[in-house]
Amino acid sequence: MQMDGSLAPFSVTLAQASVVGGKAISANVTLNAAVPTGGVAVSLSSSNPSVAAVSATVTMAAGTRSSKSSIATSAVVSQILVTITAAYQGNGAGATLTVKP
Numbered sequence: 001m002q003m004d005g006s007l008a009p010f011s012v013t014l015a016q017a018s019v020v021g022g023k024a025i026s027a028n029v030t031l032n033a034a035v036p037t038g039g040v041a042v043s044l045s046s047s048n049p050s051v052a053a054v055s056a057t058v059t060m061a062a063g064t065r066s067s068k069s070s071i072a073t074s075a076v077v078s079q080i081l082v083t084i085t086a087a088y089q090g091n092g093a094g095a096t097l098t099v100k101p
Contacts, residue, residue: 008091
């Protein structure tokens with residue numbers, strides 16, 4: 001993967017802002033520019049991986065600006081807010097997911 005300091009995550013957009021625990025939803029990671037030749041791997045993280053688990057990275061092909069990833073949620077007994085973050089070379093963007101019982 002090529003390392004390009006000009007690229008940065010612009011946004012993380014969730015398919016929905018809240019979900020009942022136990023269901024999966026998708027997240028779309030968008031960069032501020034098109035990916036250069038060779039592609040890039042953008043890191044994903046969850047502030048509470050036991051409630052909302054994400055893949056460690058999303059690989060983005062050359063020429064693209066966005067990619068989708070899945071978020072698997074677990075059942076909860078009370079509402080929990082989880083921040084999903086995309087990061088690339090020290091820059092990041094995030095979104096908050098509400099996981100409901």
